Amino acid sequence: MGTTIKIPDPASPFPGLGVETDQGLLQWLSAVDHKIIGIMYMVMSLFFLVVGGVLVLLMRIQLAVPMNHFLPPETFNQFFTMHGTTMIFFVAMPAIFGFAVYFIPLMIGANEMAFPRLNAFGFWMTLFGGLLLYFSYLAGGAPDAGWFNYAPLSERNYSFHSGVDYYCMGLLVSGIGSVVTSVNIIVTVLHYRIPGMRLNKLPLFVWMVFVNSFLLLAAFPSLNAALAMLLLDRQLNAHFFNPASGGSALLWQHLFWIFGHPEVYIVILPAFGMLSEVFQVFSRKKIFGYPFVAASSVAIALLSFGVWAHHMFAVGMGNTLNNFFSAGSMLIGIPTGVKIFNWLGTMYGGKIRFTTSMLFAIAFLIEFTIGGLTGIAFAIFPIDWQLTDTYYVVAHFHYVLIGGTVSGLLAALFYWFPKMTGRLIDERGGKWFFWLWTIGFNLTFLIQHVLGILGMPRRVYTYPRLPWYGTLNFISTVGAMIMGIAGLLLVCLIWKCGRHGRPSGPDPWDAYTLEWATRTSPPPLKNFEDLPPVTSRRAWWDMKQSRRAADPEQQNSES
């Protein structure tokens, strides 16, 4: 393989990064390099994770014992609204975009995103959206109508302070950021791949984020339209969602969930992609059934638009619609289940390395399957009627979002941290974190299934002394506290190992994809000078193999 491909420079030079001086903070504020923006996304996500985490710990203290008066009900309403909104829009989404804009150019052998300035714009919109949402605390009170903000409760005659307006504006602003970043990702993947990397040779993480970007482009307009209408209702007295003057509260539910259900796939598909990389590398085996993993993602993306009304079974839509959305929701379980078997097949017969990253991937398999099974239970609408708005729902979606998305993100963090910082996260600390987090998580939420079946409604600020309620809630609170301690440990680990961790070298995991082919960790400003042509799905692995074959001495020293 004598010939190499020169990687083209970005079309236009970067402002603020051409000079060899230490510009300090200005260098971050003016950055358009995809790696710096990626890290800023992740720092933002971590910041909001701490904020949203503190909110929920305060709520769990309130719920620890019956008839508690730790938090007043109004504050409790604000906290669960802010917790949900923050975790979805300002923790999960920025973390996903952070990994995406950092690693997509690296994994496809490019030096930049297609539109570097647009990339920076997307980040700042996301950040300002989050700050706008939290500004509501200073402007008279946070939004308090729940993260899905049902009308008419969110209308001005029921929520008269400006919290809901900040909810609308914050999500609109960050939504614009998400849309432009998705556009940027699509163009980057279509135009900036290294020659030889056809679309069917994309690393799975890149493929999933690529598919996901289309999903996002199709889903977010619905939310934006709904938010615009709600703002018109609240600010200019329009009549969209207020039944008292002829509007329809159901229209909000439809528009929100046409966005909202694809949104849960928007936050899980990239995590699937991250896990697909992690399973391969730490099983020392290539993915089992690449076409099935890739195609089932497309199936999930398409089906996700046919399931939204399963959030609305309790509305009373009639048997036809109920059956349609029930069937749709069960169908979407199939491509998701296919993936689980792909990952199991990847592990089967592999030489598994139980690193912290791989532990999170394995925990994901179990926890996400539990979340998936309770989801299938909800697709059966008589069960949904019985359990809707109980703690069973809370348990279900936390198993999907924490057991699924967050497990994927943490596996990815431990996997890619050495590439981003040049240092390894201490494995002993990492395993402590893993076990604390996993035990805390299951303690908190497994029990909530039981609470839900016993009939405890969600979003109540306190509850009477009913049999088992006190005990189970107390255990749940203890679990949440353990998760809180684990979260603190994670922040410490990132802080400490990012500065003083063991140097990792460019390729500590002996990995497969091109991001590990950069000469250093973290990669230089210009990612690659040149690369050999890509011929398979494991481009970097091939290069290492041919190098080892050409140089037997190196082969001996490596083994």
Added chain:
Amino acid sequence: MTQSEDTTMMQAVIFTEAFFFLCLIMAFVYMAYNTGFEPHELSRLDIRTAGIFTAVLIASSFTLHAAERGYARGKPVVLKTWLIVTIVLGAIFLAGQGHEYISLIRENVTLNGSVFGASFFTLTGFHGLHVLVGLIILSIVLALAFLRDSKSAIGTVAMYWHFVDIVWIFVFTVVYVLPQFTNI
């Protein structure tokens, strides 16, 4: 892949914008069937005048296409002339919309007056906003053409402009034409 990355970007933008307008149109239709519009409010809409302005907007797509061809053949004068015509036609459409809004508000059809007002002003207003943005972008393209910028973004801008026109054809059909035939 032969097409430029700007073209791909605009295709993606149009993809997402199409869903946005789909939601607004669906909301309009939903409102029409859910609570129903007052017939006397619907009858305030002047389909003939709106039809003329629709024709103006559609014509602007053809004039922009002529400008694009002028650019492709390396004739800057043709480019500039047809760009100016396009901008004037777009401005006439917006002025017509403004005039329509004023007369409707005089007749007490307002955003906060009824479900019809809310749906109508939101749908056509968001479309008008897109026309306005298109006019601003076209003006920038024109200014750059006068500054003799050799590379023009007219190709991608034209994609956007045609899209906004096509959306209007759907909006016009749903808001003005269909109520003539069905009892929405």
